Amino acid sequence: MTERGRAERRLGWWLSAPALVAMALVTVYPIAYAFWLSLFRHDLRFPEQRGFVGWANYASVLSSPVWWQALTNTLLITAASVAVELVLGFAMALLMHRATVGRQTVRASILVPYAIITVVAALAWKFAFDPTTGFVNALLGLQQSWLTERWSAFLVIIATEIWKTTPFMALLLLAGLALISEDLIRAARVDGASAWQRLRHVTLPLMKPTIGVAMLFRTLDAVRIFDTVYVQTRGGQNTETLSLVAYDTLIVRLNLGLGSAVAALIFVVVALIAWGFLRSFGVSLEESR
Amino acid sequence: MATIELENVSKGFRGGTPVLDDITLTIEEGEFFILVGPSGCGKSTLLNAIVGLEQLSAGEIRVDGQRVDHLDPKDRDMAMVFQSYALYPHMTVRENIAFPLRLAGLPKAEIASRVAAAAEMLELAAILDQKPARLSGGQRQRVAMGRALVRKPKAFLLDEPLSNLDARLRVQTRSELARLQQRLGATMIYVTHDQTEAMTLGHRVAILNGGRIQQVGAPRELYRNPSNLFVAGFLGSPGMNLIPARIDGAGLVLPIGTIDWKSLPPGFAGRKQAVLVGIRPEHFHRARTDESPPHALRVEARAEWVEWLGAETFVQLGPQVFDLPAGPGGVGELAAGQSSTVTSAAPIVARFDGTEQVAVGSPVRLWVDAEDIYLFDANSGITLSPSPSQRT
Numbered sequence: 001m002t003e004r005g006r007a008e009r010r011l012g013w014w015l016s017a018p019a020l021v022a023m024a025l026v027t028v029y030p031i032a033y034a035f036w037l038s039l040f041r042h043d044l045r046f047p048e049q050r051g052f053v054g055w056a057n058y059a060s061v062l063s064s065p066v067w068w069q070a071l072t073n074t075l076l077i078t079a080a081s082v083a084v085e086l087v088l089g090f091a092m093a094l095l096m097h098r099a100t101v102g103r104q105t106v107r108a109s110i111l112v113p114y115a116i117i118t119v120v121a122a123l124a125w126k127f128a129f130d131p132t133t134g135f136v137n138a139l140l141g142l143q144q145s146w147l148t149e150r151w152s153a154f155l156v157i158i159a160t161e162i163w164k165t166t167p168f169m170a171l172l173l174l175a176g177l178a179l180i181s182e183d184l185i186r187a188a189r190v191d192g193a194s195a196w197q198r199l200r201h202v203t204l205p206l207m208k209p210t211i212g213v214a215m216l217f218r219t220l221d222a223v224r225i226f227d228t229v230y231v232q233t234r235g236g237q238n239t240e241t242l243s244l245v246a247y248d249t250l251i252v253r254l255n256l257g258l259g260s261a262v263a264a265l266i267f268v269v270v271a272l273i274a275w276g277f278l279r280s281f282g283v284s285l286e287e288s289r
Numbered sequence: 290m291a292t293i294e295l296e297n298v299s300k301g302f303r304g305g306t307p308v309l310d311d312i313t314l315t316i317e318e319g320e321f322f323i324l325v326g327p328s329g330c331g332k333s334t335l336l337n338a339i340v341g342l343e344q345l346s347a348g349e350i351r352v353d354g355q356r357v358d359h360l361d362p363k364d365r366d367m368a369m370v371f372q373s374y375a376l377y378p379h380m381t382v383r384e385n386i387a388f389p390l391r392l393a394g395l396p397k398a399e400i401a402s403r404v405a406a407a408a409e410m411l412e413l414a415a416i417l418d419q420k421p422a423r424l425s426g427g428q429r430q431r432v433a434m435g436r437a438l439v440r441k442p443k444a445f446l447l448d449e450p451l452s453n454l455d456a457r458l459r460v461q462t463r464s465e466l467a468r469l470q471q472r473l474g475a476t477m478i479y480v481t482h483d484q485t486e487a488m489t490l491g492h493r494v495a496i497l498n499g500g501r502i503q504q505v506g507a508p509r510e511l512y513r514n515p516s517n518l519f520v521a522g523f524l525g526s527p528g529m530n531l532i533p534a535r536i537d538g539a540g541l542v543l544p545i546g547t548i549d550w551k552s553l554p555p556g557f558a559g560r561k562q563a564v565l566v567g568i569r570p571e572h573f574h575r576a577r578t579d580e581s582p583p584h585a586l587r588v589e590a591r592a593e594w595v596e597w598l599g600a601e602t603f604v605q606l607g608p609q610v611f612d613l614p615a616g617p618g619g620v621g622e623l624a625a626g627q628s629s630t631v632t633s634a635a636p637i638v639a640r641f642d643g644t645e646q647v648a649v650g651s652p653v654r655l656w657v658d659a660e661d662i663y664l665f666d667a668n669s670g671i672t673l674s675p676s677p678s679q680r681t
Contacts (some may be wrong), residue, residue: 028327071333130307181373181375183371183373183375184375184377186371187340187369187371187375188377188388189341189342189361189362189363190341190342190362190363190367190368190369191363191368191388191436191440192363192364192389192392193391193392194363197392201377201388201392202377203377206378206379208379209404230636262344268415
């Protein structure tokens with residue numbers, strides 16, 4: 001490497017140093033500290049029993065049915081909400097992309113739910129599904145007590161997630177749609193493609209990287225679901241998710257060692273999902289431009 | 290292959306000036322037809338209207354007598370080559386070319402043989418399995434052509450297909466395209482802003498400006514007998530010199546000289562009117578002796594600037610000799626309103642053979658045959674008829 005090349009490389013590191021330091025402080029340090037804590041018996045109710053226990057906390061988490069149930073619940077919510085969000089979000093993105101009349105209004109109204117705080121949205125939907133005062137029963141003519149049964153509680157949680165975050169999905173997909181040259185769509189029309197064939201053979205393949213990134217973002221987000229479940233069921237009716245388990249162990253029961261082990265395991269789950277996406281979708285962030 | 294007829298085709302947006310204004314044209318079977326004009330003249334819109342990517346506001350389009358203007362592009366059986374080539378980036382060259390055939394539901398064997406034939410014709414065989422991103426501009430252009438011609442469509446529509454190529458490749462591809470058209474006997478409609486492409490490729494050329502057809506004809510016809518000032522100024526490089534003049538008792542009076550009545554067409558006798566005189570650069574001849582045809586405009590001027598290009602020499606003639614009127618109502622204003630190629634600052638240019646030696650600042654004696662002088666109405670820009678002669 002030339003002298004100039006070395007100097008440029010040095011300058012590059014200096015320029016990214018502030019960002020790297022900030023990242024290290026707010027992400028690397030907490031992760032490392034949580035991992036460190038997870039190797040100790042460390043319960044604030046019994047501070048005198050603190051001691052190094054190695055992988056024992058992990059063993060007790062992984063051998064507990066609570067963890068596996070929470071993992072199942074979380075994956076269920078994630079899969080259902082992301083799948084529906086993808087389809088709805090794509091439809092919305094196409095609508096926003098194609099809208100010629102009232103473009104601003106359409107975009108603004110589609111994005112409203114995303115601007116609402118999750119806790120507020122969760123509460124709003126909790127009220128909506130309230131058996132006596134909510135509008136859902138009134139609208140459907142039902143007497144269903146939604147949040148008292150497992151399947152219907154899941155339905156409410158998933159519906160809230162979908163309502164809240166579909167706009168985010170739509171926004172990411174819209175960015176991808178905007179990158180597809182209009183000439184390609186026109187060429188496909190001239191080549192004899194119907195609307196469905198244009199979507200199937202031109203738009204979707206070209207959207208693949210964007211879809212991958214959008215699904216990755218939303219999946220990682222959904223795996224960490226907390227607010228909605230906390231507000232609507234507090235994990236009742238067997239709807240506890242991974243974040244709720246971590247919260248209960250760490251904050252409610254003040255068991256820093258065990259709770260940190262749960263948090264570290266959630267990190268592993270998230271990392272595995274991200275790795276799987278990058279592998280299967282061939283998503284690389286540069287390529288998704 | 291097909292005959293394409295356009296009848297009173299108009300396209301406009303509410304409250305705006307029309308993009309296409311009452312266009313009537315017939316494009317014959319097997320014809321290489323060019324739509325040419327400055328940017329914004331509506332030529333691409335017209336092409337898109339023919340293929341069906343734009344809806345008409347009024348008028349009819351017929352292919353072999355069948356109305357098609359209500360049909361979707363996929364039902365018009367026309368192929369198009371886009372300026373950007375519009376190759377599908379996720380497909381290989383082979384898949385790109387095969388795409389329209391796949392959509393048409395042709396059997397696999399038929400698709401393979403047609404793709405192979407197109408690849409051979411366009412020398413694409415070696416790159417059939419590559420993605421467009423890896424191809425050069427010229428290769429992409431040929432793939433776009435291949436995708437168009439495998440379909441054996443009724444007509445080919447090409448929207449500035451050469452404008453993204455470098456100058457050398459453009460000239461080469463231009464002649465390849467002409468040969469291809471001849472070989473296929475295809476009806477081709479070709480949009481360009483480049484007058485050289487229009488002149489060299491077209492069997493017939495339609496010149497558009499402001500959404501209206503200015504003139505349709507063979508390139509030679511348009512060059513020799515332009516119907517108005519716009520056509521005269523648009524074709525030719527450098528463009529036709531335009532000089533304000535008047536017809537009166539003495540004949541045609543120009544700032545640079547006078548032509549007597551005998552040389553003017555009979556219809557002008559006795560008229561008095563303001564005109565614009567057009568003289569193509571190549572029609573200035575250098576007068577070495579006093580010899581010149583009997584009906585000629587003789588000019589003495591100063592060489593303001595000389596450009597020697599090897600085979601030819603362009604000489605800018607000094608305006609002070611001609612004493613051209615500048616300002617409102619002069620040639621500048623009229624020409625600027627008509628065409629972007631003629632501006633008020635345009636000097637008078639004469640073209641000589643490259644062997645001619647002219648020194649900057651030296652006086653030059655010239656003559657122009659009266660036969661080669663064009664007359665345009667000073668207000669409307671329309672060629673005054675009868676024109677001095679029907680030039681051939």
